[in-house]
Amino acid sequence: MAIEIFLKNEHCEWLDVIAPTAEDLKFIHERYSINHLLLEDTIDANHLPKFEKVDDVLFFLMRENTELERKNLNSISDVSTKLGIFIFDKTIISIHRMNNKSVQETRLEVNKKAETITKEDIALILALKVMKSYDDEASHLMDSLEHLEDEIFLKNTSNTNQIRRLYRLKRRTGLNMRILNMSSDWIDKFKILDLEDSETVDLKDKYKDVIADFDHLNAQVTTLISMFLALSDQKANQVMKLLAIFSVYFLPITFIAGVYGMNFEIMPELHLQHGYYYVLGLMLLIEIVIFLYMRKKKW
CATH class of the missing domain: 1.20.58.340 (Magnesium transport protein CorA, transmembrane region)
Structure with missing residues (x-):
């Protein structure tokens, strides 16, 4: 079974499920009385980010940026992977289809204060790690963009590969922007958790920073494509x-x-x-x- 207990103390229990099978989801449904439709959402590769509350279960469906380099950039699953989080009673369950960097980093972090951590703290740390994945992606794409600018304007080179790379940057930026815009719903719902206002504000600030970075990146890529085409026309x-x-x-x-x-x-x-x-x-x-x-x- 793909279910593992990452943490258990007097305040909460954290269960992690990786690449769940139908039997795993059935077990979770019967053991914790979680709506089976919510569980099915966690295995849909292209499901959009959202928040739902069914009975006493809070369900956050996040999408973390993935570092995998895909040939095709057609859907949000080509640039991100899902992370479903269920919060109820003293339990938090995280479900994901592949090894998740945010989950592993959060596990290491909460183990340092395992005796006092709560399910809300774990959820907040996971959310911040998810947002950080987009922060890292924005930095990586900006470095790629600056390298392309140097090639085009300083080294004065021009080839068909450059326009393909610009197109890929445009596609990656657009898909990440789509995910982030739809993530505002579950970001806002963190205010209903038992957290300090300053903690939820930190999450919102990180979200705004990432949105601003991708807005700037999208504008830069669009401008560079226009300049590249104008330069090609000039030649x-x-x-x-x-x-x-x-x-x-x-x-x-x-x-x-x-x-x-x-x-x-x-x-x-x-x-x-x-x-x-x-x-x-x-x-x-x-x-x-x-x-x-x-x-x-x-x-």
């Missing part, structure tokens, strides 16, 4: 400008060469002794005039 325009300059120089002399290349039996200047040199001189004169004109116009 394309420079190429077109160079081709246009070549066209201006060669079009007149190509026209002259085309005229004198026509195969008519009777043509003016056809039998001139120095006609070849006259035509070359005319071509050179035209090129000089074009060059002086462009220089005067500062083209």
